[in-house]
Amino acid sequence: MIGVLGGMGPLATADFFSKVLAETPAKGDADHVPLLIQSDPRIAPRPPAILGNGRSPLPELLAGRDRLIRAGATALAMPCNTAHFWYSELLQDCTVPFLSIVDASIQELAPLATAGSAVGIVATRATLAAQIFDAALIQAGYSVMLPDEAQMGTQVLPGIELVKAGEVARGGRLIEAAVRALLDQGAGAVLLACTETPMALDAIQSSLRSRCVDSTAALARACVAWWRSNQS
Amino acid sequence: MIGVLGGMGPLATADFFSKVLAETPAKGDADHVPLLIQSDPRIAPRPPAILGNGRSPLPELLAGRDRLIRAGATALAMPCNTAHFWYSELLQDCTVPFLSIVDASIQELAPLATAGSAVGIVATRATLAAQIFDAALIQAGYSVMLPDEAQMGTQVLPGIELVKAGEVARGGRLIEAAVRALLDQGAGAVLLACTETPMALDAIQSSLRSRCVDSTAALARACVAWWRSNQS
Numbered sequence: 001m002i003g004v005l006g007g008m009g010p011l012a013t014a015d016f017f018s019k020v021l022a023e024t025p026a027k028g029d030a031d032h033v034p035l036l037i038q039s040d041p042r043i044a045p046r047p048p049a050i051l052g053n054g055r056s057p058l059p060e061l062l063a064g065r066d067r068l069i070r071a072g073a074t075a076l077a078m079p080c081n082t083a084h085f086w087y088s089e090l091l092q093d094c095t096v097p098f099l100s101i102v103d104a105s106i107q108e109l110a111p112l113a114t115a116g117s118a119v120g121i122v123a124t125r126a127t128l129a130a131q132i133f134d135a136a137l138i139q140a141g142y143s144v145m146l147p148d149e150a151q152m153g154t155q156v157l158p159g160i161e162l163v164k165a166g167e168v169a170r171g172g173r174l175i176e177a178a179v180r181a182l183l184d185q186g187a188g189a190v191l192l193a194c195t196e197t198p199m200a201l202d203a204i205q206s207s208l209r210s211r212c213v214d215s216t217a218a219l220a221r222a223c224v225a226w227w228r229s230n231q232s
Numbered sequence: 233m234i235g236v237l238g239g240m241g242p243l244a245t246a247d248f249f250s251k252v253l254a255e256t257p258a259k260g261d262a263d264h265v266p267l268l269i270q271s272d273p274r275i276a277p278r279p280p281a282i283l284g285n286g287r288s289p290l291p292e293l294l295a296g297r298d299r300l301i302r303a304g305a306t307a308l309a310m311p312c313n314t315a316h317f318w319y320s321e322l323l324q325d326c327t328v329p330f331l332s333i334v335d336a337s338i339q340e341l342a343p344l345a346t347a348g349s350a351v352g353i354v355a356t357r358a359t360l361a362a363q364i365f366d367a368a369l370i371q372a373g374y375s376v377m378l379p380d381e382a383q384m385g386t387q388v389l390p391g392i393e394l395v396k397a398g399e400v401a402r403g404g405r406l407i408e409a410a411v412r413a414l415l416d417q418g419a420g421a422v423l424l425a426c427t428e429t430p431m432a433l434d435a436i437q438s439s440l441r442s443r444c445v446d447s448t449a450a451l452a453r454a455c456v457a458w459w460r461s462n463q464s
Contacts, residue, residue: 001272009261014249017271021242029241029273037269039249040233041261071303 002033002223003073005064007040008080012195012216016079019220033227036073038064046082047126058086069096074230077101077223079216081123081193085130097226102136104222105191105215112211113188115141120182122147122156122175123193133191145187151178163196171196172204179208191215234265234455235305237296239272240312244427244448248311251452265459268305270296278314279358290318301328306462309455311448313355313425317362329458334368336454337423337447344443345420347373352414354379354388354407355425365423377419383410395428403428404436411440423447
């Protein structure tokens, strides 16, 4: 049974749950991955903690991790890019494998972007400030390309807000413009490290979707693969 | 934290999770209901057990119930109509409130169907055979109206199968025909006691939707109401 440390936010956790189901080659119910999903929205907000003006969610994340393990989780996953800021602390004394959204995403970037090329990242300010993916991307031989301040202010952030407000197609056109700008500037692929952005591109059937990796879907596929190899 | 005894099937559990989120009057993440969702598709199939030719899922349901309580659940819900066949056994020695999909549904039928009228039920053969809702509906002053054999064979069951196969609009037209037949025969309202049927009617924007209660959504609303009254 895979434990899911979620609720950051709840809609992203529901999106992850749906993606695990969609990514499972299931002939019937019994082929699906057993999950134990903690969706706890009371965990302290991650952005202020990362930016240095809010209490750390780490104690609550550790408590959730241990609750899931005690309840029988044989592996863990956390469908929140930003919370991976505390990933190394969560690995300490962790008695089961903890699948990383960063590793899962980089594995899916490999077929899209050759080593040495740049990978663009589309995400919220907090996720970008937390530099969740940077070290691992560099380690994998990529360089990191972020949207500039103008792209953040006119495309990425308003695009995410429009999706959250239900204006998914309008948001999709802004996110697509941000992705196109990164590709035009030489990115080999773009990492969509924000739950709202893949659905925004899907809503407008963007042809650029195939140049992008959805970090939540990558983690979902890693969970399905782990379960199929381990089955416990 | 509300514990969710799910995985019967996993897609129904994901549907329930989404409905809890949709039914929550949330200004932000922190307003959402904390959930601990067990989605375990390894629980023995309910239809053969009810029909007398398969092992009982009760031991696994009890184990799941106790796992959720030990992990901190302060109330429980089970988003599966058919599994409520074992509801009274699950209540025994249960140390926290266990919200019933039957009670939640009947509460929502009240504004639609006056006491003394018939309530139609659209569900799979196993749910109908298990008579999950019958005694409680009669207790509440209703009579029970089921689709006849021809309606089951030409509308309800093929409609559900079409939705499962992704042909949601085609399925919707069959389910709508089954609902209309029940209303034409005098039902005051119709209980949709199968996950696929509300989405089928929604897909064709059926005007009959307002005459129906979605048991999964009713349970989701009961969970949100419980949480808002108890907050623990």
